[in-house]
Amino acid sequence: MFPKNEPERADTAASETLTQAGEEVPREQRRAPMLRLVLSNDVNCYDPAAAGSPMASTLHQPFHRAAMLDRAQQARIGQMLRSAFSDVAEAPVPDRFVELLEALQTKESSRDR
């Protein structure tokens, strides 16, 4: 059995995490919610707007932060993609293509006649 003081040490925040998980946690992981709570502070996910609300409501914040980074990465990749694309798109058209289209057009109009 658990030591009697365990649930008290885990305090309300931890029990909320347990409730949130919605399932029986194996004994050896009983203290994990505590750890998770500390971690969620470590990544500076604390939302001042939610200051008055129960701590459980900020537990999803790391995901928000991940999404934020993800957008920054996407913006970065998008920027490089467009840059790689426009390098070529802004280069002059090689003569071979101009000549090719002229030849095709000439062939077409001589066929029309």
Next chain:
Amino acid sequence: MTVEPLPLDRAMLRLIPNLRAFAVSLCGNVERADDLVQDTLLKAWNHLDSFEEGTNMRAWLFTILRNTYFSDCRRRRREVEDDGSKAANLAVHANQDGYVDMQDFREALNTLPPEQREALILVGAAGFSYEEAGQISNCAVGTIKSRVNRARARLSEMLHLSSEDFAPDPQTEAIMARAGGGGVGRL
């Protein structure tokens, strides 16, 4: 006001820079890209009857180009793995990005599976919608989305685009300062 449609050859000529950019990004090799563009123009010209006037000629030409590229790849599978060095050379004059230079980026792009690369270029560089990209690649919108996501994820991994590369905005900084008041280190 009505706009007189361009003669087809003029319209095609105007789209060549875009086609070349797509082809280079797709195959990572300028010479092969120009061969692809040439094949595309010839096929387009010979199948002008399959082009509906008033529809998106750019999407039509992109479709022909990518079909040519993928059937080429199937025929000469060994050449799919281009090293991209020629494309990289072409990019030397490009504006230097702060963190990742364009050559590294092109090399990373070239290591993606061709379908993922294609989806990423169509949506991320050529400015097509997911729907249009799906029509060009002849696949479902969901497939395009998942290819784009996987391509982005792999690129950020390859280019080591991690949180360290992004300075937090002032608001985040303020929150971090407050939350870090208790001596909690930044991750």
